[in-house]
Amino acid sequence: MAIEGGMPIRSTLLPYARQFLSEEDIEEVNKVLRSDWLTTGPKVEEFEKAFASFVGAKEAVAVNSGTAALHSSMFALGIVEGDEVIVPTMTFAATANAVVFQKGTPVFCDCDPQTLLIDPVKVEEKITDKTKAIVAVDYAGQPCEYDELREIADRHKITLVSDACHALGANYKGRAVGTLADLNTFSFHPVKPIATGEGGMITCESYESAEKMRRLRNHCLTSDHRERQEKGAWHYGMEDLGYNYRLSDIHCALGLSQLKKVNDWTNRRREIAKKYNQTFAQMDSVTPLGLRDDVTHAYHLYVIQLELDKLSVDRGEIFKALRAENIGVNVHYIPVHMQEFYKREFGTGEGLCPIAEQSYERILSLPMFASMKDEDVEDVIEGIEKVINYYSK
Numbered sequence: 227m228a229i230e231g232g233m234p235i236r237s238t239l240l241p242y243a244r245q246f247l248s249e250e251d252i253e254e255v256n257k258v259l260r261s262d263w264l265t266t267g268p269k270v271e272e273f274e275k276a277f278a279s280f281v282g283a284k285e286a287v288a289v290n291s292g293t294a295a296l297h298s299s300m301f302a303l304g305i306v307e308g309d310e311v312i313v314p315t316m317t318f319a320a321t322a323n324a325v326v327f328q329k330g331t332p333v334f335c336d337c338d339p340q341t342l343l344i345d346p347v348k349v350e351e352k353i354t355d356k357t358k359a360i361v362a363v364d365y366a367g368q369p370c371e372y373d374e375l376r377e378i379a380d381r382h383k384i385t386l387v388s389d390a391c392h393a394l395g396a397n398y399k400g401r402a403v404g405t406l407a408d409l410n411t412f413s414f415h416p417v418k419p420i421a422t423g424e425g426g427m428i429t430c431e432s433y434e435s436a437e438k439m440r441r442l443r444n445h446c447l448t449s450d451h452r453e454r455q456e457k458g459a460w461h462y463g464m465e466d467l468g469y470n471y472r473l474s475d476i477h478c479a480l481g482l483s484q485l486k487k488v489n490d491w492t493n494r495r496r497e498i499a500k501k502y503n504q505t506f507a508q509m510d511s512v513t514p515l516g517l518r519d520d521v522t523h524a525y526h527l528y529v530i531q532l533e534l535d536k537l538s539v540d541r542g543e544i545f546k547a548l549r550a551e552n553i554g555v556n557v558h559y560i561p562v563h564m565q566e567f568y569k570r571e572f573g574t575g576e577g578l579c580p581i582a583e584q585s586y587e588r589i590l591s592l593p594m595f596a597s598m599k600d601e602d603v604e605d606v607i608e609g610i611e612k613v614i615n616y617y618s619k
């Protein structure tokens with residue numbers, strides 16, 4: 227065991243995720259650097275149109291992070307103080323934080339123990355007369371139960387939002403992620419399905435919502451820099467408080483180039499997942515996440531659940547042993563309601579979402595990215611077998 231001074235499986239760390247850039251991507255960025263518009267130029271609309279067309283949505287709004295995409299969604303829905311928004315606790319903190327940015331209250335919901343996706347039955351239990359929206363997170367890249375969530379949302383006349391930051395390229399009953407909720411958000415952070423450095427997108431059918439979010443990203447001004455330059459005018463109005471959530475043309479050029487590869491990359495991720503699935507089906511102490519049969523998975527993450535009663539150490543020790551082998555495992559996520567901020571400001575804490583809390587103790591994300599070589603996949607499998615066998619009871 228490397229943790230005890232032995233030889234690690236690999237000589238360098240294999241990360242859990244990383245970007246995949248080509249010379250072609252770099253050339254597209256260079257072209258923008260040589261052009262007139264570094265930001266608020268033609269690449270923004272081009273990227274929005276290509277993205278909308280890729281998922282099959284009417285509108286796409288580019289912003290400078292997945293977090294900005296979530297906040298813009300909450301703004302477009304008109305979330306204000308006193309409003310409640312149901313969010314899963316098994317997610318990245320930004321999903322809930324976006325509600326708080328608008329002074330709303332995130333109401334944390336527990337997950338299904340197999341898939342770790344938000345549980346529609348528990349969603350319905352959390353609805354009150356203050357509930358304005360449900361945010362579904364396609365955890366690990368697997369779409370949530372959208373038909374059930376839609377039915378609940380419609381019955382209570384509330385909005386359905388999809389935090390699809392993990393799930394670009396996935397499908398639910400033949401329908402693409404990005405078209406499954408009223409507003410759908412994406413992130414282009416380097417670990418996500420496509421990378422722009424920092425970046426995000428919202429897709430929707432409503433032109434009105436899209437325009438609201440386009441204004442929000444530019445300080446809620448009534449015109450942008452390019453519009454003013456083209457009209458030879460200087461005047462702009464400000465009717466609301468906005469932000470600078472603009473995504474530059476440099477980023478959009480990279481996004482456009484990366485978007486062309488999503489389908490190939492998703493196929494590669496599925497191939498890797500298949501290898502992992504075949505291996506872990508043979509191991510008693512490791513259980514991959516549950517898979518729904520009416521979806522295709524984007525495999526942003528490949529998450530295993532450890533059977534702790536069959537192991538002599540906890541997840542923390544397994545994590546350390548794998549890192550010592552240079553297998554870059556990670557943990558997604560610490561349930562958001564267990565974070566100090568939410569405990570202090572919203573009175574959340576232990577016992578609120580018991581399934582997520584228990585799952586958190588046993589999850590590990592394994593390396594998963596499209597440029598992983600077959601040898602890398604073999605290293606992960608060997609590393610898991612080595613460490614798990616060593617600590618098996």
Ligand SMILES: *Cc1c(COP(=O)(O)O)cnc(C)c1O
Binds near residue numbers: 418
């Ligand atoms: C990455 C991520 C975000 C935030 O995206 P950024 O681009 O990092 O701001 C939000 N929600 C989920 C589920 C994510 O994975």
